[in-house]
Amino acid sequence: MNLKLNNAQLYGLAMAYGYDYRALKAIIQVESGQTGFSKETGRLIIQFEPAWFKRFKTDWQKDTSHKTWQANKVGNQTSEWIAFNDAFALDADAAMKSTSVGMMQIMGFHYAELGFQTVGEMWDFAKVSEYNQVELALKWIKTIPALDRALQSKNWQKVAYYYNGAGYKRFNYDKRLADAHSKASAYLSNN
Known part of the structure; x- marks a missing residue:
């Protein structure tokens, strides 16, 4: 397809x-x-939302090495993927649940x-x-x-x-x- x-x-x-x-x-x-799909990255269009990540990863404050995701705002796709990947390294399921994807941005x-x-x-x-x-x-x-x-x-x-x-x-x-x-x-x- x-x-x-x-x-x-x-x-x-x-x-x-x-x-x-x-x-x-x-x-x-x-x-x-x-x-x-992003023209910049070729990857799926995403919007990572830190507020949702904090709901799904309740002990997020304990981690001191993955801080990039916390500063994420609506940005270009390169920035979105950097923030998402940082959160993904901390908790993959919580990161994917906290991100809207695709043409119609479904969470x-x-x-x-x-x-x-x-x-x-x-x-x-x-x-x-x-x-x-x-x-x-x-x-x-x-x-x-x-x-x-x-x-x-x-x-x-x-x-x-x-x-x-x-x-x-x-x-x-x-x-x-x-x-x-x-x-x-x-x-x-x-x-």
Whole structure:
């Protein structure tokens, strides 16, 4: 399977899950700039979140050799992978659970509700292709009925709330989603 997702595949996923093609394009645009693999590193797009790592690795303060992960902010993919690898060396499962992955940035801690036995299995699935990354997100959206309904009706405030949490307004997720949706082109079978 090709790493890159094409428009026909995205359209097929949208139809299979009952969503508007342009709505999915909007989320992908806002979450990852429409790429699941970094141009800088060639690796899976990630966002390591130290606050989540502290929840999953409750004794994190005891370690004095892995401090890089604690300073991580939203950064370029090279920085994200450096922070992630530092946390991974301390606790691999906690690091993977604390990181969002792929085109639609699904948190690793959702692995069980998506049908995976381990978080590593979810990561391995996401590494295969952007198609798999979008499918992960669509399966996750279906686990939250309010998010599912909001995406079907294109209620961007509710989509932003359920997708990004209560702080979505601080980052204008709802406005960015609405804008991306209005700019997204319709699916044409020849593109």
